Amino acid sequence: MLQLSPMSHHQAQLISEWGPTTYFLNGAEQPDAATLAEFARRNISIAPAAIDALHGAGGDLSHVQLVDGSALPIEALFIGPPTKLNSHVAEQLGCRINSGPFGTYIEVDEMKMTSVAGVYAAGDITRGGGHTVTFACADGVMAALAIHRSLITSAAQLERAL
Numbered sequence: 405m406l407q408l409s410p411m412s413h414h415q416a417q418l419i420s421e422w423g424p425t426t427y428f429l430n431g432a433e434q435p436d437a438a439t440l441a442e443f444a445r446r447n448i449s450i451a452p453a454a455i456d457a458l459h460g461a462g463g464d465l466s467h468v469q470l471v472d473g474s475a476l477p478i479e480a481l482f483i484g485p486p487t488k489l490n491s492h493v494a495e496q497l498g499c500r501i502n503s504g505p506f507g508t509y510i511e512v513d514e515m516k517m518t519s520v521a522g523v524y525a526a527g528d529i530t531r532g533g534g535h536t537v538t539f540a541c542a543d544g545v546m547a548a549l550a551i552h553r554s555l556i557t558s559a560a561q562l563e564r565a566l
């Protein structure tokens with residue numbers, strides 16, 4: 405597991421459930437004492453040095469080369485990179501954008517409406533974490549329901565005004 409964000413410690417602990425795990429600090433600071441104790445309990449070893457290169461044949465990784473000259477064999481390298489919005493549309497519309505340990509995301513209320521009335525968003529772009537297909541689908545359903553409801557309400561208001 406590669407240290408990339410404050411959540412990487414937590415992710416390393418999850419991954420250690422699957423097998424022997426090395427936590428690559430990649431030159432970053434050591435985790436705090438509580439995290440180190442938890443790592444020890446889970447047999448997660450720490451490689452403090454910065455990574456120099458990844459080696460392997462084809463799509464397979466074989467080992468990580470560290471700048472201190474050591475090379476550690478690995479079968480896979482997990483990373484949890486922070487996400488960013490792929491378009492400026494939300495920003496251009498004036499939607500409030502938040503920032504968290506997993507990256508930037510659009511703020512929405514429980515009905516998936518953004519901070520701009522009438523603008524809705526759903527899925528990963530609205531979540532500071534917990535990126536799964538199930539949540540994204542549920543968000544989409546909620547946004548669709550809310551949009552439909554708002555259109556009906558708007559139509560009724562329009563009829564009354566005419």
Ligand SMILES: Cc1cc2nc3c(=O)[nH]c(=O)nc-3n(C[C@H](O)[C@H](O)[C@H](O)COP(=O)(O)OP(=O)(O)OC[C@H]3O[C@@H](n4cnc5c(N)ncnc54)[C@H](O)[C@@H]3O)c2cc1C
Pocket residue numbers: 490491526527528529535536537538540
């Ligand atoms: C490697 C990996 C493994 C994963 N494994 C799992 C798993 O096992 N189980 C699970 O539940 N979840 C998994 N996830 C998470 C899951 O894929 C996401 O939570 C889910 O796809 C989010 O759905 P979404 O519709 O919000 O976003 P996305 O699926 O990212 O869909 C957004 C779509 O919008 C398009 N788009 C972006 N910008 C624009 C633009 N400007 N104009 C037009 N189109 C645009 C993109 O091309 C994309 O098709 C995994 C994610 C990754 C990266």
